[in-house]
Amino acid sequence: MVTVVDVVVPVYRGMESAKRCIECVLTSPQLTPFELIVVDDGSPEPELSRWLRGQAASGRLTLLVQAQRQGFAAAANRAIALHVDRDLVVLHSDAEVANDWLDRLHAHATKAHDIGTVAPFTNRGGVANYPCSAVDNAMPEGLDIASLDALFVRANAGESIPTGLSRGPCIYFRRACLDAVGAFDSRPLGSDYGVEQDFCLRAAAARFRHVLAADTYVWHEGAVAFGADARDLAARAEKALGKLYPHYPAQRAEFDERDPARPFARRVDLLRLAEWPRPLIVFVAHGWGGGIRRHMNDLAAMAGEGCEVLMLQPAADHTVALTWPRQGEGFVAYFALPRELPALADLLRALGVARIHFHHIHGLPRSVLDLPRSVGVPYDCTLHDYYAICPQYHLVTEDGRYCGEPDAAGCAACLARRPAQWGLDINEWRGALGQLLRGAARVIAPTRDVAQRVARYFPDVSAIVLAHPEWPVANPERVTRVSVLGNMSPEKGVRVVAACARDARERRLPLAFRVLGSTTEALPQWPEASLSIHGQYDDNDLPVLLAAERPDVIWFPAQVPETYVYTLTVAMAAGVPIVASALGAFPERLAAHSRSLLVAWDASPAEWNDALLRAGAAADVSSLPRPRAAAS
Numbered sequence: 267m268v269t270v271v272d273v274v275v276p277v278y279r280g281m282e283s284a285k286r287c288i289e290c291v292l293t294s295p296q297l298t299p300f301e302l303i304v305v306d307d308g309s310p311e312p313e314l315s316r317w318l319r320g321q322a323a324s325g326r327l328t329l330l331v332q333a334q335r336q337g338f339a340a341a342a343n344r345a346i347a348l349h350v351d352r353d354l355v356v357l358h359s360d361a362e363v364a365n366d367w368l369d370r371l372h373a374h375a376t377k378a379h380d381i382g383t384v385a386p387f388t389n390r391g392g393v394a395n396y397p398c399s400a401v402d403n404a405m406p407e408g409l410d411i412a413s414l415d416a417l418f419v420r421a422n423a424g425e426s427i428p429t430g431l432s433r434g435p436c437i438y439f440r441r442a443c444l445d446a447v448g449a450f451d452s453r454p455l456g457s458d459y460g461v462e463q464d465f466c467l468r469a470a471a472a473r474f475r476h477v478l479a480a481d482t483y484v485w486h487e488g489a490v491a492f493g494a495d496a497r498d499l500a501a502r503a504e505k506a507l508g509k510l511y512p513h514y515p516a517q518r519a520e521f522d523e524r525d526p527a528r529p530f531a532r533r534v535d536l537l538r539l540a541e542w543p544r545p546l547i548v549f550v551a552h553g554w555g556g557g558i559r560r561h562m563n564d565l566a567a568m569a570g571e572g573c574e575v576l577m578l579q580p581a582a583d584h585t586v587a588l589t590w591p592r593q594g595e596g597f598v599a600y601f602a603l604p605r606e607l608p609a610l611a612d613l614l615r616a617l618g619v620a621r622i623h624f625h626h627i628h629g630l631p632r633s634v635l636d637l638p639r640s641v642g643v644p645y646d647c648t649l650h651d652y653y654a655i656c657p658q659y660h661l662v663t664e665d666g667r668y669c670g671e672p673d674a675a676g677c678a679a680c681l682a683r684r685p686a687q688w689g690l691d692i693n694e695w696r697g698a699l700g701q702l703l704r705g706a707a708r709v710i711a712p713t714r715d716v717a718q719r720v721a722r723y724f725p726d727v728s729a730i731v732l733a734h735p736e737w738p739v740a741n742p743e744r745v746t747r748v749s750v751l752g753n754m755s756p757e758k759g760v761r762v763v764a765a766c767a768r769d770a771r772e773r774r775l776p777l778a779f780r781v782l783g784s785t786t787e788a789l790p791q792w793p794e795a796s797l798s799i800h801g802q803y804d805d806n807d808l809p810v811l812l813a814a815e816r817p818d819v820i821w822f823p824a825q826v827p828e829t830y831v832y833t834l835t836v837a838m839a840a841g842v843p844i845v846a847s848a849l850g851a852f853p854e855r856l857a858a859h860s861r862s863l864l865v866a867w868d869a870s871p872a873e874w875n876d877a878l879l880r881a882g883a884a885a886d887v888s889s890l891p892r893p894r895a896a897a898s
Contacts, residue, residue: 385433576589780799813840818842
């Protein structure tokens with residue numbers, strides 16, 4: 267007897283997403299017979315409901331309609347109860363499938379009688395995300411859903427792993443598991459978020475297993491039904507699950523830490539890299555970041571049309587990490603050197619790496635110097651510092667000064683106090699690094715000084731002087747520097763400052779806020795907002811402090827009627843434009859001050875910021891229009 271599988275799609279809103287989901291289910295080629303069951307969960311979109319009715323009338327799908335929204339769990343449960351002898355897949359209406367996806371899920375589900383659910387790889391919200399496991403992922407460059415799913419088939423055909431539970435936009439449920447455990451139950455969770463995990467935890471208690479179909483990928487747009495509330499609802503669901511199942515938080519944390527799906531994801535990475543349309547180059551460097559990392563990032567970006575960059579950097583205990591630094595990629599592979607140098611070389615050859623570029627060797631095992639020969643590719647060396655001639659890299663003494671480049675005896679004495687990487691003496695060090703430079707196709711120095719200094723030690727090495735490529739530096743828009751004086755509390759306007767800093771960030775306004783004093787509440791600072799805090803100061807130092815800060819505007823956003831304000835006296839003496847609340851002592855004290863602007867104390871953040879910009883741009887603000895009538 268042929269087993270029919272129900273594919274259940276609860277729909278609430280999002281017509282375009284739902285149409286894509288339904289069309290891909292109906293048009294993907296399957297050997298497994300299935301019935302598409304769509305549940306219209308009281309959709310607020312009449313056009314979507316009409317389209318679904320039309321599809322049902324044409325016989326393309328079975329439509330169940332709920333007069334009012336009852337939620338994802340109730341909608342799915344209604345479909346689950348429709349055919350009590352069938353397995354089923356619950357597919358979110360903003361998910362998209364490809365190729366023979368159902369055949370593969372069905373094959374995994376029927377491998378053993380105790381399998382309760384099967385979930386595929388996805389891009390977000392799943393038990394296994396790709397390319398990166400713990401984030402929401404975009405579609406990788408050059409791929410679509412069908413081509414990426416096909417890569418999963420090639421990389422992991424027929425393979426699955428236990429997961430402890432299933433979650434995500436697409437889950438295959440065995441009928442035996444549903445019969446034993448029951449359907450979805452959102453009541454203990456307070457919402458529909460987390461009902462799949464709750465089901466799986468109940469199923470696990472009934473001795474059913476949950477597995478990942480490592481050969482299947484399903485795309486998930488995400489949060490169409492729940493919108494902006496999705497993240498908060500997910501967090502509440504996790505908290506509720508932890509209360510219902512005390513072992514769940516530790517189980518989830520252990521699974522996330524172990525990330526058992528990673529090897530299967532990395533196989534897909536390797537297929538993609540091996541078929542990358544541009545040559546691959548490996549950058550070898552330390553793991554410090556800084557100027558070298560910036561140079562490599564710039565170089566990779568500028569060469570992006572002609573090649574793709576992999577990175578080899580130190581990890582720990584004579585281990586190196588090979589990574590794919592492209593934004594959004596999660597590939598990393600570790601190799602213990604020198605023992606696994608042949609494996610690393612084999613991998614780079616298999617990927618078709620065309621060239622290796624040494625940027626630095628700090629923290630790397632010495633055997634990394636043999637990598638180009640082992641792979642059989644040419645290589646380059648860039649001299650970012652003086653690592654080739656001195657293991658101190660910057661020719662620096664213990665007290666941070668230029669060493670003067672002493673003779674070999676002086677270098678030996680230095681190394682006796684500060685041993686070199688790899689335990690080499692100065693002659694051995696220069697011998698090893700000199701051999702590296704001599705074998706390079708190109709040795710690149712950013713300045714003539716570097717090239718000439720290195721040439722004194724290696725006269726047979728001819729370095730190319732080539733300045734680091736840099737992006738053109740754009741002249742930034744003039745920024746208005748706003749100083750707020752004194753101990754900032756709610757009555758002094760600390761919350762107004764926070765709101766204005768956020769508004770400036772959101773609207774990309776050229777405003778930089780500086781609190782000269784302390785605050786009673788936390789304020790958003792860089793990079794959340796262009797705001798910094800000086801901290802407490804002595805009152806007598808304020809005039810000097812203002813002279814050093816050189817603000818364009820001094821701001822008093824008081825939220826109560828001030829009686830005098832000593833810091834206002836200093837501000838007026840500084841000759842800087844002042845923006846203040848039109849409340850309390852400010853209108854009276856600033857009446858004769860030509861460079862002041864009064865703003866309603868309860869002005870919006872946008873109104874305050876607009877006033878600050880006008881004040882900062884005007885030599886005499888006395889004639890400027892008020893944003894709105896001052897409140898008394």
